[in-house]
Amino acid sequence: MSLPVAVLAATFGGAASAFVPRIAHRLAVPRGTPPSSACAACETPTETWVRAGASCRCAPPPVWTIAAGTLTAGLLGTAIGPAPLLIVLLPAAVLGVLLAAIDLRCLRLPDPLVALFAAATVVPLSLGALATGEPGRPVRALMAAALTGAIYLFVALLPGGGLGLGDVKLAAVLAFTLGNAGWPAVAIGLLAPHLINGPVALSLLLTRRADRRTPLPLGPALLAGALVALIAAG
């Protein structure tokens, strides 16, 4: 383990995640609606995308968002160390924090952001594997993405499956990165999100903050599960 790399990664993750709340606030709107242009609480205009800290002056400091970015990036830095893979995954991790923040707010994983996540991982990981003479890696990654996407699509099409198509797409996109790492990571990535979401759903039910029909976001658990899978199988 390289402590300086872990600290640098964590610092990047925390600093970059400070810009997430404003973007998440603007994009957490119903499907087909343009990005919000005013604070939902105090109606202050929020037309700029770039603001470090809370989404608006009236909002509390985004402690959880910055903590999530710091922890995610720090764990990746610890697990991966000084390698090109880390350079690819750190921006993806911040994008993941943004996707989770939006899903928690409005139960959506906007297609353009999932597509950006896909481009930010699939392209550099494939080029990297070709550059190091490992063409089998992107092939395995594609197979993992197709397999995971098919499983999630099957569940999403079941009556009462409780999965959105955004979840299906994100699961497939994350499976590419896990497939690039290896099949053990793919297997853990399939299980871990549900081991994370199960206790959360149960505690919400038991504390009566949700009932059986309350839709719960799966995106944050998919992202956290992929992180666990990368670290456990790395």
Ligand SMILES: [Zn+2]
């Ligand atoms: Zn406000």
